[in-house]
Amino acid sequence: MTGLNTTPNLGTNASADDLYQKLVALHDGLSEADSLRVWAKLVLILANHIGDREVIEQAIVAARPVAAA
Amino acid sequence: MANIPGIPVYKEIGATPAPATGGGADRARVVIVGAGPVGLAMALDLGRRGHEVVVLSRLDFIAHASKAICFSKRSLDILDRLGVGDPALAKGVTWNVGKVYWGEADDPVYQFDMLPVKDQKRPGFINIQQYYIEEYLLDGVMKLPNVEVRWGHRVYGVTSKDDGAELAVTADDGGVYTLEAEWLIACDGARSTVRDLLGLDFEGRVFEDNFLIADIRMKHEMPSERWFWFDPPFNRGKSALMHKQPDDVWRLDFQLGWDIDRAAAIRPENVEPFVKAMLGDVEFEQEWYSVYTFQCRRMARFVHGRTIFAGDSAHLVSPFGARGCNGGFADVDNLGWKLDLVLKGEADEGLIESYNDEAITTADENILNSSRSTDFLTPKSTASQALRDAVLELARDHAFARPFVNSGRLSTAVHYPASGLSTPDTETWTSGVAPGAPVLDAPHGDGWLLDALGDDFVLLTRGWQGEAPAGVRLIEISGLAAERLGLGEGGAALVRPDHYVAARWHTIDPAAVDAALKRAKGGMA
Numbered sequence: 001m002t003g004l005n006t007t008p009n010l011g012t013n014a015s016a017d018d019l020y021q022k023l024v025a026l027h028d029g030l031s032e033a034d035s036l037r038v039w040a041k042l043v044l045i046l047a048n049h050i051g052d053r054e055v056i057e058q059a060i061v062a063a064r065p066v067a068a069a
Numbered sequence: 070m071a072n073i074p075g076i077p078v079y080k081e082i083g084a085t086p087a088p089a090t091g092g093g094a095d096r097a098r099v100v101i102v103g104a105g106p107v108g109l110a111m112a113l114d115l116g117r118r119g120h121e122v123v124v125l126s127r128l129d130f131i132a133h134a135s136k137a138i139c140f141s142k143r144s145l146d147i148l149d150r151l152g153v154g155d156p157a158l159a160k161g162v163t164w165n166v167g168k169v170y171w172g173e174a175d176d177p178v179y180q181f182d183m184l185p186v187k188d189q190k191r192p193g194f195i196n197i198q199q200y201y202i203e204e205y206l207l208d209g210v211m212k213l214p215n216v217e218v219r220w221g222h223r224v225y226g227v228t229s230k231d232d233g234a235e236l237a238v239t240a241d242d243g244g245v246y247t248l249e250a251e252w253l254i255a256c257d258g259a260r261s262t263v264r265d266l267l268g269l270d271f272e273g274r275v276f277e278d279n280f281l282i283a284d285i286r287m288k289h290e291m292p293s294e295r296w297f298w299f300d301p302p303f304n305r306g307k308s309a310l311m312h313k314q315p316d317d318v319w320r321l322d323f324q325l326g327w328d329i330d331r332a333a334a335i336r337p338e339n340v341e342p343f344v345k346a347m348l349g350d351v352e353f354e355q356e357w358y359s360v361y362t363f364q365c366r367r368m369a370r371f372v373h374g375r376t377i378f379a380g381d382s383a384h385l386v387s388p389f390g391a392r393g394c395n396g397g398f399a400d401v402d403n404l405g406w407k408l409d410l411v412l413k414g415e416a417d418e419g420l421i422e423s424y425n426d427e428a429i430t431t432a433d434e435n436i437l438n439s440s441r442s443t444d445f446l447t448p449k450s451t452a453s454q455a456l457r458d459a460v461l462e463l464a465r466d467h468a469f470a471r472p473f474v475n476s477g478r479l480s481t482a483v484h485y486p487a488s489g490l491s492t493p494d495t496e497t498w499t500s501g502v503a504p505g506a507p508v509l510d511a512p513h514g515d516g517w518l519l520d521a522l523g524d525d526f527v528l529l530t531r532g533w534q535g536e537a538p539a540g541v542r543l544i545e546i547s548g549l550a551a552e553r554l555g556l557g558e559g560g561a562a563l564v565r566p567d568h569y570v571a572a573r574w575h576t577i578d579p580a581a582v583d584a585a586l587k588r589a590k591g592g593m594a
Contacts, residue, residue: 033451033454033455036451036452036455037455037458037459037462038459039455040455040456040458040459040460041459041462041463043459044456044459044460044463044470044473045463048469048470
């Protein structure tokens with residue numbers, strides 16, 4: 001299977017809520033600059049794990065605001 | 070006395086009198102404007118091939134300025150081909166390893182080796198002051214009776230013609246003359262007079278940052294490596310670089326930021342705190358201080374009829390990656406053999422168009438890499454700053470992040486995968502050197518393969534001793550050399566005079582070799 005998966009892939013609502021909460025908590029006590037860096041680290045870690053340039057580039061396109069695309 | 074005040078002198082030469090033209094025009098087959106490293110290397114390449122060359126130098130001396138210092142393996146291979154590699158190696162500081170530091174940490178977050186493939190004649194890099202390279206090239210040029218360097222001669226007018234160019238020249242002795250050239254090669258640097266006089270474009274990005282170069286002289290022990298710092302304690306929020314040069318000279322490079330007083334920045338009392346913060350309380354002498362900004366620009370075309378641009382006159386890059394002078398030598402290497410064939414009538418003038426294509430490929434790769442390095446070094450937004458710092462933070466602990474660390478992607482030979490001179494592979498190759506890439510050096514006989522290639526077209530074969538086409542030398546290789554080219558028994562590779570592979574075969578076919586040779590000389594579009 002190739003290409004970016006944009007269908008629900010992380011389980012139940014409860015599971016999504018839990019992950020959401022962890023992403024919020026990741027920034028607890030951080031300045032905006034540090035927070036931005038943590039986001040960037042997370043993106044790099046996940047991108048490396050995915051390891052598929054095509055998927056990552058599709059994700060970059062999907063993430064961009066429509067007006068800026 | 071140097072003819073232009075304000076430029077430190079490495080070597081006085083003295084002005085050359087204007088030629089006695091008896092009222093008519095002076096003539097030369099090839100005129101090169103500029104006697105920097107690129108102009109002199111160009112003169113040496115064409116001169117060694119027997120052509121009559123006149124070089125015009127605005128200065129009447131070799132300048133003692135701090136310019137290029139990092140010469141790549143590829144440039145050393147080119148200097149070897151031009152017969153001046155040995156003095157450069159003997160004088161230069163050899164290095165292969167670069168280390169990148171971040172913040173206070175004593176251990177590098179990342180390091181790289183510029184010569185991952187060993188058993189080659191030359192190292193990944195040497196550091197050596199540009200004026201030494203100019204001196205060695207000039208020594209080579211002076212041995213050639215067919216090359217004349219005219220010192221203190223300035224070009225003030227250029228007219229392009231179908232069959233060449235006409236130059237208006239003034240000499241320091243007050244003489245004014247017309248010089249007619251069949252071919253004009255502009256190697257006159259970033260502020261090229263020839264480019265300006267012809268009103269040609271020069272487009273690209275200007276980067277808004279200032280860097281301080283402090284070349285200092287001191288006794289200091291440090292391995293011969295390139296050391297680069299992001300956000301070090303001695304230059305918070307910015308970068309720094311340290312390189313060892315011959316003669317106990319060290320290049321220190323400090324990022325300063327955009328909004329600074331450039332004149333104040335190079336006053337000794339302002340430079341000294343930077344040096345002492347970096348190195349501690351050391352004794353040192355000032356060699357050369359300057360502040361530079363940089364641009365990544367190139368001309369839309371490098372060939373304008375019979376006027377050809379090479380080096381900084383054609384393209385400029387940031388210094389991170391050592392792609393300036395090394396890029397200029399790549400131009401020389403690419404143009405030399407092509408112009409040689411055209412001057413001898415052995416190739417159509419259209420072959421020069423392939424210089425335009427290949428040199429632009431090189432320039433674009435250099436500009437791309439140096440722009441990317443600059444964007445990593447000097448993030449332009451809070452988001453890109455965060456991304457940069459995220460990479461550095463991750464690189465400490467995770468190998469996956471280290472390839473993202475970009476303190477300059479150092480110059481290596483550029484490949485021409487789409488070159489019209491190459492014959493594309495028709496067989497399957499799982500190893501070796503593809504058409505459009507340079508031959509990888511290896512031990513050969515008692516010496517080295519690249520030395521054996523020399524200045525000519527060469528047919529490299531393994532286990533085949535037939536006849537090569539006219540004008541092509543046959544060299545039989547074995548062992549590591551053949552392995553690196555991916556050649557099995559009966560295999561062959563046709564190599565251009567600049568050591569790029571033009572075509573290759575698992576089983577040599579003389580008719581195919583003839584066709585590939587014709588194509589490599591521009592015989593097929």
